[in-house]
Amino acid sequence: MQKKVFKRSRKAALIFMVPAATLVLQGCGSEQAVEAQVFNTPDECAAFYNPPAQCQAAFAEAQALHPQVAPKYANKQECEADFGVGRCETAPEQHAQGSFFMPMMMGFLAGQMLNRGGMAPQQQQSAAAAGGRNTVPNQPLYKARDDQSTFRTAGNTPVASQPGPTQVRPSAVQPKPATLARRGGFGAQAQQRAAAAPRQTTYGG
Amino acid sequence: MKKVPIAPRPGWQAFAESVGFQFHTIDNEPYWDESAYYQFSLAQIEDDLEAPTEQLHQMALDLIPDILRSEQQLSQLGIPEQFWDAVKESWQRAEPHLYGRMDFAYDGKGPAKLLELNYDTPTSLYETGFFQWVWLEDQQMRGVLPEGADQFNSLQDKLEQAFAELPLPRPFYFSSVTESQEDKGTVDYLMDIALQSGLDSRYIQLEQIGDIDGQLVDLEGYPILGLFKLYPWEFMLQEEFASTILSSDTRFLEPLWKLLLSNKGILPLLWQKYQGHPNLLPAFFDDGKTPLSPGWVRKPLFSREGANVELVTPQGERLQQGGPYTDSGYIRQAFAPLPRFGDSYTLIGSWVVGDLAAGIGIREDNSLITKDSSRFLPHIILD
Numbered sequence: 083m084q085k086k087v088f089k090r091s092r093k094a095a096l097i098f099m100v101p102a103a104t105l106v107l108q109g110c111g112s113e114q115a116v117e118a119q120v121f122n123t124p125d126e127c128a129a130f131y132n133p134p135a136q137c138q139a140a141f142a143e144a145q146a147l148h149p150q151v152a153p154k155y156a157n158k159q160e161c162e163a164d165f166g167v168g169r170c171e172t173a174p175e176q177h178a179q180g181s182f183f184m185p186m187m188m189g190f191l192a193g194q195m196l197n198r199g200g201m202a203p204q205q206q207q208s209a210a211a212a213g214g215r216n217t218v219p220n221q222p223l224y225k226a227r228d229d230q231s232t233f234r235t236a237g238n239t240p241v242a243s244q245p246g247p248t249q250v251r252p253s254a255v256q257p258k259p260a261t262l263a264r265r266g267g268f269g270a271q272a273q274q275r276a277a278a279a280p281r282q283t284t285y286g287g
Numbered sequence: 288m289k290k291v292p293i294a295p296r297p298g299w300q301a302f303a304e305s306v307g308f309q310f311h312t313i314d315n316e317p318y319w320d321e322s323a324y325y326q327f328s329l330a331q332i333e334d335d336l337e338a339p340t341e342q343l344h345q346m347a348l349d350l351i352p353d354i355l356r357s358e359q360q361l362s363q364l365g366i367p368e369q370f371w372d373a374v375k376e377s378w379q380r381a382e383p384h385l386y387g388r389m390d391f392a393y394d395g396k397g398p399a400k401l402l403e404l405n406y407d408t409p410t411s412l413y414e415t416g417f418f419q420w421v422w423l424e425d426q427q428m429r430g431v432l433p434e435g436a437d438q439f440n441s442l443q444d445k446l447e448q449a450f451a452e453l454p455l456p457r458p459f460y461f462s463s464v465t466e467s468q469e470d471k472g473t474v475d476y477l478m479d480i481a482l483q484s485g486l487d488s489r490y491i492q493l494e495q496i497g498d499i500d501g502q503l504v505d506l507e508g509y510p511i512l513g514l515f516k517l518y519p520w521e522f523m524l525q526e527e528f529a530s531t532i533l534s535s536d537t538r539f540l541e542p543l544w545k546l547l548l549s550n551k552g553i554l555p556l557l558w559q560k561y562q563g564h565p566n567l568l569p570a571f572f573d574d575g576k577t578p579l580s581p582g583w584v585r586k587p588l589f590s591r592e593g594a595n596v597e598l599v600t601p602q603g604e605r606l607q608q609g610g611p612y613t614d615s616g617y618i619r620q621a622f623a624p625l626p627r628f629g630d631s632y633t634l635i636g637s638w639v640v641g642d643l644a645a646g647i648g649i650r651e652d653n654s655l656i657t658k659d660s661s662r663f664l665p666h667i668i669l670d
Contacts, residue, residue, distance in 0.1 A: 089437050089668055090646070094420040098479045099307035108633025211583060222366040262477045263504050267528025268518065272493075275611035284469045284659055285518050286410030286592030 115249040118218045119192045119234050120242040130246055137192070140220040144190035148222040149174050150198060151257045153185035161185060161271035166227035173260060182262065188225045191241055191255065192264050193218035218250055221257045236260065288326050289396025290628040290664075293432075296322045296425055296655070300592065307476070310469045313660060319414060320478065320662040321422060325633070325649050327395070328670050332439045332647075335399055336595055339566045340389060340637045340644040343401055343557075346564075347548050348642075350556055351378055354547055358594040363572055365588050365615050366554040367524055373533050374543050382542035384455045384513070384641075386412075387549075388648075390657070391566075391635045394626030398565040401557075402623065403586070407541050408517050410469065411636060411663060415477040415648035416442035419665035429459055437668040440646035442638055443480060450484035456513035456538055458487040460505065463517040465492045470517045476630050477515065492516055501534030506554045520549070521589045536564035551618045558659030566623045579605075582622045588615040592659035596620065600655070608656045634661070 121127040129220030154173050155161035157180075160168035165185035173182040222243065223233040233242045235255050242248040272285055291312050296302075299321065311319040327336075354360045366374060389407035406616045410630055422441055426432040461472040461478045465573070474490065481488040493516065497504040503511040512527035514537050516523070522614040523532060524546075529554040532543070547553065554570040579585050590596065594610025600622060625632035631651040638645040 089421070090422055091416070091420060091442065092439040093415045094443045095483070096306060096417065096479050099475050120458075149418055163656075205535075258507055260508075263499045263508055265497045266494050266530070267498055268516075268523055268526050268528050269464055269494040271522035272466070272518070276466065284410050284467055284473075284592065285406050285464050285522075286408040286470060286473060 095148075113149055113251050113253055115251050116218060118241070118245050118250050118255075120189060120223065121192065121245050122189045124286060126245055131143065133190075140192040141190050143220040144222040145187065146258055148187045149184070149222075151260055152187070152222065152224070153236060154182040154184050154260050154262050158183045162227070164227055166230070169225075177262075181233070183261075185224045187222040189223040189245075190223050191218065191223055191233070191250075193220050194264065217254050218255055219257055221255070288325060288331055288375070288393070288646060290323050290643075291326055292323045293321070295425070297427070298413075303418065306417075306421075308413065313469075316664055317661070319418065320651070320664050322413050323664060324626075325628075325664060325666040327439070327668050328668060329437075329668055330670075331395055331397075332668055335393060335395075336391070336552075336635065336637055336647060337644040339399055339441065340400075340639060341642070343389060343566055344387070344639050344642060344644075346557060346561055347358040347404060347553060349407075350553065350560060352548055354556065354558070359523075360556065362375075363616070364547060364550045365521070366546060367380070368465055368541070370532070370546075374546060376438050376620055377539075377543040382641050383455070383540075384536065384542055384545055385449055385540045386641075386645075387545075388636045389543075389639070391637055392623040393623050393635050398570045399555075399637075400568050400623040401566050402568075402620070402634070404548050405591075405636075407520055407545050408591070409636075410517070411648050412442070412473050412638075414663045415440060415613060415636070415638065415646060416446065419648065419663075422665045423613070423637055432667060433669065435669065438646070438666060439668060440644045442640065443585060445640035445643060445645045446480045447468060447484045450481045450486050453494060455486060455540075458489050459489050459513040459515070459518075460511050461488060462493045462513045465494055471661040474515070474517050494526070496617050498528055498535075501531055509536055513538045513540075518652055519589065519591070534634065549589075549605060551588050551590065551617070554620055555618055569577070570618055570620040573617040573619040579619070584622050585617050586619045586620065587612045587617055593656045594658075596656050598655060600624070606655055607660065613654065623656070631662075632657070 098136060113192060124137040124141040126227045128134040154175060156177060158170055161183040169186050171186050173184040175208045222237060228232060231243050232240045236241050239254045241250050241255065295531060300311060329636060361371055386409060387406035389404050390402040391399040392402055423438050427434055448482055461474045463474045466489040478488045478490060491505055495506060499508065505511055505553060516539060555572050558567055558570045573585055579597055579599045581599045581603045583599055585597040587595045590612040590638060595607050595612040596608045598606045625634055632655050634650045636648045636650060649664045650657050650661040650667055652658060
């Protein structure tokens with residue numbers, strides 16, 4: 083018997099455009115917040131009943147990370163517009179017209195390494211041992227010009243409004259290298275032509 | 288080929304929205320129209336559309352080496368000189384291409400006439416590949432259309448296969464202009480198929496693409512090594528990041544060489560080489576100024592969705608569509624009337640994936656110029 087040859091697809095399924103399916107794709111993990119601590123200085127860290135040596139080490143790690151992860155600006159004015167006058171410093175990178183600028187480090191986030199007076203939380207230690215993205219790395223914190231009470235990561239995630247213990251979602255506080263990318267270099271023609279022909283809904287054809 | 292009225296499925300709009308087809312109605316005008324369908328015989332599909340599509344596609348590909356050897360032709364096509372070498376390299380490296388659509392005037396009898404190639408940013412993909420496919424299945428399930436009815440529409444199968452087989456960098460990024468819901472819908476559909484084929488796919492708004500020392504990067508600064516862009520090449524070549532096209536280690540879909548085929552200038556070049564071919568219309572480069580004679584259509588080299596097209600019928604009726612594409616050269620093409628069914632003029636979009644014909648989508652308009660507002664109607668094959 084001859085099998086009929088169809089001129090159409092065997093299937094036409096969607097897995098990600100359909101909202102219900104999207105949930106499946108994203109998985110069922112509502113991530114658990116873990117405890118970390120926020121301090122202005124290593125001394126303040128030690129005052130919160132943490133081992134001074136570990137406070138010093140966490141602070142040093144944050145300081146080392148600072149120039150790598152702090153947001154970068156082509157000039158000081160732009161940086162100060164976001165972080166406040168007198169709160170920006172030169173970044174290590176250079177561009178054609180001079181130095182990049184970055185906000186000063188205003189504090190640090192200490193991850194699960196602190197053992198708070200010798201009483202190490204068991205689950206945090208095992209999380210640290212497992213490594214990866216369920217841990218909270220020690221890192222620098224910043225404060226925005228118009229919100230001087232909130233500590234924020236380099237990625238602009240608010241983590242606390244006062245020193246001491248706080249809850250953070252590990253995935254939200256993973257340090258990333260700051261990008262010096264220029265953006266917005268594609269799409270200008272679309273804007274011009276949309277202004278000329280507002281009815282246009284597609285840039286395909 | 289005939290047009291057959293049919294009752295729309297009750298509640299189809301809500302279903303459409305639930306599967307991502309937000310633009311089924313545009314500015315309160317119907318875009319997806321299932322109050323009728325077109326019916327073809329298998330011979331009409333295979334002999335008059337499928338075979339000519341693959342043949343014309345090969346003819347167009349065969350023109351590329353000629354164009355790349357000819358500075359005159361590259362100039363005629365309006366390709367900026369600083370990109371000539373890059374276009375050549377993208378062709379010589381055999382950078383893979385994904386898809387294209389050719390538009391035909393066809394009335395069921397005689398040869399389909401090629402109106403143009405949409406080979407860079409063709410849209411109406413989702414409507415063709417997914418929604419009209421589901422429409423047929425649905426109407427068969429309801430017993431409205433016979434089980435034996437088929438559709439010329441292997442678009443999703445062929446795209447899935449292409450994504451699985453093309454040598455694409457991973458992760459592979461998909462991009463469109465932020466403000467266009469319709470373009471996002473098209474890109475979402477392509478990404479959906481790419482994900483089903485196992486490709487690690489990510490979306491980035493076109494305006495958010497970054498440049499670090501000439502390398503295109505994503506929001507986190509990671510290099511974009513593969514990018515599908517639903518945005519015309521001729522725009523990108525004029526914009527601030529144009530030089531990154533030369534410097535960035537990025538494989539594009541469509542590849543840069545598609546710039547030659549998405550250009551209306553390919554129509555006079557096809558006519559020069561294959562004059563008299565039954566599927567081709569006489570076409571010539573045009574200065575854009577001389578008054579158009581009856582029986583001719585003028586189109587900008589770069590134009591989308593019927594914008595800036597001017598047409599004078601053999602009877603002397605003049606039609607002109609405004610638009611934003613006034614900054615390139617023009618071509619003039621012999622007028623081939625779109626067939627009329629009831630009050631509507633009908634255009635057939637015939638898809639190519641890789642190098643194979645992959646199905647058709649039908650657009651209807653109240654005028655002889657098919658536009659972005661033209662309605663999309665489903666079709667079936669039934670002998």
